Amino acid sequence: MIRRISACTLALTLCFASLHAEDAKEIVRKANDLLRGIHSYAEITMTIVKPEWSRAISMKSWSLEPDYALVYITDPARDKGTVTLKRKNEVWNWLPSIQRVIKIPPSMMLQSWMGSDFTNDDLVRQSSIVEDYTHTILGEETYEGNRCWRVQLVPKPEAGVVWGKILMWISKGTYLELKTEYYDEDGKLAKTFLGSNIRTFDGRLLPAHWEMIPVNKSGEKTVLEYRQLKFSVNLDDGFFSEENMRRVR
Amino acid sequence: MTNPVRNGDIVRASPAESPAVFYLRLAWRNIWRNKRRSLLLITSVVVAVFIAIIFSSLQFGQDEYMVRVTVGFYEGHLQIHGRDYWEKRSFDQSMEMSGAELDSICSLSMVEKAAPRLETISLASHRTATKIASIVGIDPYRENELTGLRKRMIAGSYLDSGSTGAVVSQGLARLLDVAVGDSVVLYGQGYQGETAAAIVPVQGILQYPLPEFNNSMIYLSLGYARRLYSATGRLTSVALLLKDARELDAATALIRTKVNGNKEVMTWKEMMPELVQGIELNDGGTYLMLLILYVVIGFGIFGTVMMMTVERTREFGILISVGLKRWRLIFITVIESILVSSVGLVAGVIISIPPVYYFYLHPFRLGGDYAKAMLAYGFEPIVPLSISPIVFTIQGLSVFALGVLSSLYPLVVIHSLRPVRAMRG
Numbered sequence: 001m002i003r004r005i006s007a008c009t010l011a012l013t014l015c016f017a018s019l020h021a022e023d024a025k026e027i028v029r030k031a032n033d034l035l036r037g038i039h040s041y042a043e044i045t046m047t048i049v050k051p052e053w054s055r056a057i058s059m060k061s062w063s064l065e066p067d068y069a070l071v072y073i074t075d076p077a078r079d080k081g082t083v084t085l086k087r088k089n090e091v092w093n094w095l096p097s098i099q100r101v102i103k104i105p106p107s108m109m110l111q112s113w114m115g116s117d118f119t120n121d122d123l124v125r126q127s128s129i130v131e132d133y134t135h136t137i138l139g140e141e142t143y144e145g146n147r148c149w150r151v152q153l154v155p156k157p158e159a160g161v162v163w164g165k166i167l168m169w170i171s172k173g174t175y176l177e178l179k180t181e182y183y184d185e186d187g188k189l190a191k192t193f194l195g196s197n198i199r200t201f202d203g204r205l206l207p208a209h210w211e212m213i214p215v216n217k218s219g220e221k222t223v224l225e226y227r228q229l230k231f232s233v234n235l236d237d238g239f240f241s242e243e244n245m246r247r248v249r
Numbered sequence: 250m251t252n253p254v255r256n257g258d259i260v261r262a263s264p265a266e267s268p269a270v271f272y273l274r275l276a277w278r279n280i281w282r283n284k285r286r287s288l289l290l291i292t293s294v295v296v297a298v299f300i301a302i303i304f305s306s307l308q309f310g311q312d313e314y315m316v317r318v319t320v321g322f323y324e325g326h327l328q329i330h331g332r333d334y335w336e337k338r339s340f341d342q343s344m345e346m347s348g349a350e351l352d353s354i355c356s357l358s359m360v361e362k363a364a365p366r367l368e369t370i371s372l373a374s375h376r377t378a379t380k381i382a383s384i385v386g387i388d389p390y391r392e393n394e395l396t397g398l399r400k401r402m403i404a405g406s407y408l409d410s411g412s413t414g415a416v417v418s419q420g421l422a423r424l425l426d427v428a429v430g431d432s433v434v435l436y437g438q439g440y441q442g443e444t445a446a447a448i449v450p451v452q453g454i455l456q457y458p459l460p461e462f463n464n465s466m467i468y469l470s471l472g473y474a475r476r477l478y479s480a481t482g483r484l485t486s487v488a489l490l491l492k493d494a495r496e497l498d499a500a501t502a503l504i505r506t507k508v509n510g511n512k513e514v515m516t517w518k519e520m521m522p523e524l525v526q527g528i529e530l531n532d533g534g535t536y537l538m539l540l541i542l543y544v545v546i547g548f549g550i551f552g553t554v555m556m557m558t559v560e561r562t563r564e565f566g567i568l569i570s571v572g573l574k575r576w577r578l579i580f581i582t583v584i585e586s587i588l589v590s591s592v593g594l595v596a597g598v599i600i601s602i603p604p605v606y607y608f609y610l611h612p613f614r615l616g617g618d619y620a621k622a623m624l625a626y627g628f629e630p631i632v633p634l635s636i637s638p639i640v641f642t643i644q645g646l647s648v649f650a651l652g653v654l655s656s657l658y659p660l661v662v663i664h665s666l667r668p669v670r671a672m673r674g
Binding site: 048050055078098102107115116 | 370
């Protein structure tokens with residue numbers, strides 16, 4: 001899902017409406033392409049909700065798909081200026097309080113990122129919901145007033161994917177991923193993604209409110225609120241450098 | 250027994266004597282009628298009890314020492330955690346424990362030592378090297394009391410309660426290329442998702458014989474660790490050492506009633522199932538040896554009883570032919586063997602106490618590589634004997650049971666005895 005945070009650029013015109021019934025893979029590709037692209041800039045507030053506490057982190061995020069992303073924390077004050085940089089498979093953190101850059105070792109990649117339900121690995125994972133899965137349309141349903149396709153994604157045998165299967169509710173016509181259920185290898189629901197509060201960002205219709213709800217931890221979730229999302233930014237890979245981690249504001 | 254003086258009965262010394270005392274007196278006389286025979290049987294029971302006790306005391310002693318060595322290394326006999334901490338290992342399951350609550354647990358008579366800790370995992374970094382480290386915030390005095398941390402120091406100075414430096418294990422220091430006087434960057438996550446990052450001077454290096462400890466441990470003072478991880482007043486665990494490991498269950502139950510709120514109390518058996526398995530494996534071999542010992546002891550006693558029965562066949566034949574009821578004779582014989590076994594049991598336990606106690610106080614010293622390894626772990630290479638009462642009761646009663654079981658043989662003989670043939674010999 002961090003991929004989504006950092007990958008919210010649009011590909012150019014993709015939606016040449018087909019007169020034919022679209023196949024499942026095409027639907028997933030279009031929904032996915034809404035969230036990824038070449039350049040993007042976002043302002044996001046992430047709220048980590050735990051049974052006994054919650055914590056909001058505001059950040060700015062730049063990304064250059066598919067390899068680069070940079071996240072700058074603006075709030076809370078104690079963490080302000082902390083930068084996470086992703087370059088290909090590697091993640092670095094800049095810690096202004098001690099003026100140091102730390103590379104996250106591979107063994108820490110599955111640890112939580114900033115205390116959220118996302119891991120460092122979520123930042124860099126290369127698996128693709130388009131290429132690594134076999135897609136089937138299970139039917140059409142109305143979800144919160146939107147006509148949706150219900151699409152099942154089963155990982156291809158050779159894909160290094162942790163999920164047993166994924167179910168997606170994708171709105172017809174607008175290709176918005178409104179709800180996704182992630183099932184583990186035993187077929188049990190592990191976490192649910194919900195997208196709501198649809199609005200226009202830089203000419204694109206997208207959900208502004210995202211929730212990731214782990215199933216086995218009651219009272220816990222991570223919420224992302226997109227305050228701004230721009231696709232018309234120009235970034236090159238020089239922006240995603242160790243030096244820039246210290247300069248970026 | 251309503252009319253004890255009857256035709257065919259043995260005449261009692263006085264009509265006032267109760268039947269039980271009467272049979273006991275008869276059995277007692279029978280035993281002393283042939284002193285050498287009885288002493289032989291008593292001796293065989295004594296030797297059996299003695300050997301079984303020494304053997305078992307050695308086994309229990311080894312187990313107890315192994316547990317003591319292992320729990321004293323880090324974990325303690327018991328630990329108090331916030332609920333689910335052991336499974337989830339996150340600050341979300343850390344607990345608040347006031348000084349008064351900790352003191353009330355330390356002051357329990359079963360508790361010898363207690364060490365409060367704030368444990369977590371963080372990145373430790375120096376120049377280009379970054380490693381995962383186990384960070385433990387400790388009360389330096391109490392921790393040293395429990396695990397003897399200070400004697401593992403090989404450079405620099407040990408922590409005190411106000412320290413803002415780190416004591417790093419030698420293997421980790423080597424991986425990070427730090428020495429006393431350098432600084433390490435610690436970077437991790439504090440309580441409630443706060444970022445924890447600090448540059449901490451290395452004030453000491455300590456060495457563990459176990460690589461998994463030696464390559465990963467960083468100790469901080471509890472106060473500093475709480476500030477770094479935004480965990481004011483919190484602990485992840487309290488390790489407890491008991492005065493007597495045998496009181497584990499009682500102590501666990503008692504401490505459960507003493508702790509406030511949402512906490513769990515876990516024993517070393519729950520925390521270190523691999524140690525339980527190790528002991529079971531070790532015990533498996535010993536039980537097999539004990540079984541063989543019992544077979545040898547059993548046949549020793551049985552042989553003696555059989556020999557005595559053969560010797561007494563003529564006597565039994567005469568008694569039955571003059572009209573003694575078989576069941577009365579059986580009754581007397583059973584009392585005889587219980588008496589003999591009891592004397593052997595008591596004597597065996599008594600004579601085994603001094604050597605067991607002596608070797609409990611002055612344990613055997615080991616030599617060779619095994620001894621070197623144990624010394625490296627910071628423990629005396631000794632094999633202490635156990636003075637646990639269970640050693641004496643279980644082994645004593647087992648041998649006693651073997652003795653009584655052997656008396657079934659004369660019982661069978663008497664039951665099927667043909668007096669005429671028996672008297673002819």
